[in-house]
Amino acid sequence: MADGGDEPDEAEELSGRQKAEIAKWFLANAPAGEIHYVAKDVRSILGDDGIYEMAAAEAYPVYNKAHLIALQMPDRSGDVLITAYGELDKNNYFDPRTAQVATVDHVKQVCINVRPASDEELPSPYIDEFRGTLADELSKYVGETYPKGTCAVYCISGKDAEGPGADFEFVIVISAAKYSPQNFCNGRWQSIWNVDFKDDPQLVEIKGKILVGSHYFEEGNVHLDAKNEFKDSTIFQSPEDCAASITNIICHIETEFMASLEASYVHLPDTTFKDLRRKLPVTRTLFPWHNTLQFSLTRDITRELEIGQ
Incomplete structure (x- = not known):
């Protein structure tokens, strides 16, 4: 009897390293506050504690730093x-x-x-005076603005400067989170600000980025990821004046950014949700979004029942 053809090759079994890499990706990309839930499922699917521990040892540091x-x-x-x-x-x-x-x-x-x-x-006393004063001002702002916020000011350049005449740079990190898994919602706010003190032009340049992520998962799976970058500057002054000026700039930018997010939520039905609707519905008739006033339930009912005629 003639052979009808070769049987298809069975899928090759993934190696332990490959399984660990896949598991690592799922762990590292878990939404804010949810890595432990993802880890429980990943561990169950793998069925191999050794592979899971290999993946977790690599993924958790990445996740923790990414989410600050x-x-x-x-x-x-x-x-x-x-x-x-x-x-x-x-x-x-x-x-x-x-x-x-x-x-x-x-x-x-x-x-x-x-x-x-x-x-x-540790930075030099001269640098730490600028850093510490700025950190104190920011702590007041963060404490008033973010219920569960934490901030830190790091010197990433010029930390050994002993006095005026040197350039140095700080990085401000603000991190806040709100986890409410019982309400199917978790979210995190992150802002990172590079503050470059330039002695020669007596200028402080500020560059920042804000990242907001939230996850809503009641009977669905909705993610919000918002990101924006900003620039500003102020005059190189005393530690106290610099701290007040830099904090005011950050406060102003972050307040405006939050206001823009709230405004976008108000317009969601007319923008994002509208785009989610199928372009050509089952009736094959496009909905006239540009002129919704032509639709009136009362007028239609009146015409159908011939009321008033």
Whole structure:
């Protein structure tokens, strides 16, 4: 009997490394506040603790830094932000507010130890005066604006300057989150501001970006991802005047950005939701969005029932 043809090859089994890479992608891209829920499902699907732990060890640090999560220190002296600007190595993060270094467990998302920062890890007294004054002003603003917000000011350039005549640069990180899984909604606010102090023109240049992400998943799966970038500048003055001016600029920009988000929600039915509607409905008749006043339920009923005639 003639052979009717070769049987199709069975799909090749993925290697452990390939499975770990796929699992890592799902973990690292989990919505704000939901990585533990994703991890539970991923672990169940894999059915292999070794592969899961390999993926988790790589994904959690990426996720934690991307979401700028804040972890409470064991001595309750405050929260340390998990950010690349304070990263000394994979598990140790510098907290400029308390001048401490926190050791964290990324997978458990807890801070397990703290130690005082060394002299080499700290900026000079001249730089720290600018940094500390700015951090104090920002803390007041963040505390009043974001119910669960955390901020930190890092010196990323020129931290050894001993006095006037030098350029230096700070990075301001503001992170706030609101998790309400019982209401099927989680969200996070992040803003990162590069503040470049230029001595020669006596100018402070400010460049920032704001990222907002939220996830609503009651009987659906709706994501909001908003991002915008900004620029501004102010005069290089005393630490106190610089702190007040920079904080006012950030406050003004972030307030306007939040107002623009709220305005976009008001117009969602006429913009985004309208675009989601099928272009050509089942009736094959396009809905005249440009002139909705021509439709009147009362007029149609009156005409159908011949009322008043």
